[in-house]
Amino acid sequence: MRTLLERVREGKVPPVLARAARAVGMEPSVACRRVADGRLVLFGDRLIGEGAPTRVNVNVGTSSVADSSGQSERCVEDEVKKARIAGELGDTITDLSMAGDLDEVRRRIHRAAGLPLTTIPIYQAVAENGIGSLEVDDILEVAKRQLHDACSLVLHAGFTREMLAALKGRTMPMVSKGGSMTLAHMIQGGGENPFYEHFDEFLGLLRREDAVLVLGNTLRSGCLVDWSSPRAKRSPEALEFELNRGLAARASVAGVQVVVEGLGGHIPPSSIMAAVRAFKRECPRPLFVAGPLPTDIAVGYDHVAAAIGSAMAAGAGADYICCITAAEHLALPTVEEVKEGIVSARIAAHVGDLMKYGLSEEERMMAVERSRRNWEAQFYLALDGGTAARRRHPPTQTECTMCGRFCALQIVEQYLGAGHGQREDAH
Ligand code: SF4
CATH class of the missing domain: 3.20.20.540 (Radical SAM ThiC family, central domain)
Structure with a gap:
């Protein structure tokens, strides 16, 4: 039986490797080359x-x-x-x-x-x-x-x-x-x-x-x-x-x-x-x-x-x-x-x-949702699935209690208008 490493060295593209490559946005041919060179390994499906x-x-x-x-x-x-x-x-x-x-x-x-x-x-x-x-x-x-x-x-x-x-x-x-x-x-x-x-x-x-x-x-x-x-x-x-x-x-x-x-x-x-x-x-x-x-x-x-x-x-x-x-x-x-x-x-x-x-899409999205004070979206984007964030800011709570009615984001929005500071490339 040929191992995965031997197959990629023979120029083959094992389907399991192609799937794993696409899952991380890598061209399968690039992944095969890196595996062949020993710079990348396929462990299970990762x-x-x-x-x-x-x-x-x-x-x-x-x-x-x-x-x-x-x-x-x-x-x-x-x-x-x-x-x-x-x-x-x-x-x-x-x-x-x-x-x-x-x-x-x-x-x-x-x-x-x-x-x-x-x-x-x-x-x-x-x-x-x-x-x-x-x-x-x-x-x-x-x-x-x-x-x-x-x-x-x-x-x-x-x-x-x-x-x-x-x-x-x-x-x-x-x-x-x-x-x-x-x-x-x-x-x-x-x-x-x-x-x-x-x-x-x-x-x-x-x-x-x-x-x-x-x-x-x-x-x-x-x-x-x-x-x-x-x-x-x-x-x-x-x-x-x-x-x-x-x-x-x-x-x-x-x-x-x-x-x-x-x-x-x-x-x-x-x-x-x-x-x-x-x-x-x-x-x-x-x-x-x-x-x-x-x-x-x-x-x-x-x-x-x-x-x-x-x-x-x-x-x-x-x-x-x-x-x-x-x-x-x-x-x-x-x-x-x-x-x-x-x-x-x-x-x-x-x-x-x-x-x-470099910056990930999640970081860009979080910036927008934070400026909107959209808690639900922030929970969704959080690395732990929002578990800790939900505990600290329960869904029933409409405002962040840190500054309360003196919320800087709210004050600035009131005076400069919603979306004033949003970059055109942030969606
Ligand atoms: S209340 Fe203060 S800490 Fe909370 S979102 Fe507004 S500015 Fe940020």
Whole structure:
């Protein structure tokens, strides 16, 4: 069977790719060329990468703590509720589950979201086998099961034993959960990173199912003081970037589409945009960023900090961002926190797209409706479908109570006339 990447390289235009291209206003022939070059990937029915809207991923998944407190079914139910919300507001979903019957939980989450699903094989392999007795065959076996359910896979292949020395001196040497499990397996067994050592076997599995490979950002910095630019020689970020870039090229040769994760975690705000531009210049593949958080001290409001960092990253060229919640670093998020996190990420993606592609029609329309004080139309245009706006300005309310009868818009309209300030190109 030829993979989608191989078919576009042969000059074919797969109908599923043509449909996805038209959905984002891209010529199918342009989309095929970009997919062939590795600048764009088709994941499920969504295009991610050059010329596509910035996409939002939502993480959900059961936690071993919630599960061990005897709340296992409630815990799964909550994750399914989060998945439903992700289905309404997100673009893709990642299942991070570590508790319960993981195959069943994954399928329930996938069904509830109805979005392209990513999984992380090391999570399920560790949850089912424990870190101590984990073998590479266990991870391969889990990967096969996950791929059978039409998932894309995150592989933590971008670091080797030799690279661990570069983590010395960091306050938090490694903050990636999948990375920490991979590291534990390496140290206990005295061997190499199994994802790196057996990369071709994983590629074979991905190719067979025509699945997307996501190369994990295992060595991301966990705090601002640990950040070093991928351009700094022998920094963890630089070493991972080089390794992932090489692995991505190998995947492309094997006919597997690739998304590269990078520049996630915590990065000083003055470095974010330059780092993303440099990354994309040297590796123009679809770039997924988790965060980055431009400050460490927004604890309890990390959805806001992440939205600021993600908007900067997206504006500089990142293609795919991740929902971060207010509970980040603190707890498994509630259903409501996940919703707020997705809306925050949606806003960041939109701001990024305004920076990449210019003003959208929605922005022009909102300006007109706001000048008309047409609340219903403003709700309709709102990024979250007007939910928060309706709560603050119920439909029964005819006026905005902020300035009441001293509403500036009303006063100016009274003296200058309705439509005085409206541009001719605003409809
Ligand atoms: S009352 Fe004040 S805040 Fe509300 S719409 Fe009018 S000018 Fe804006």
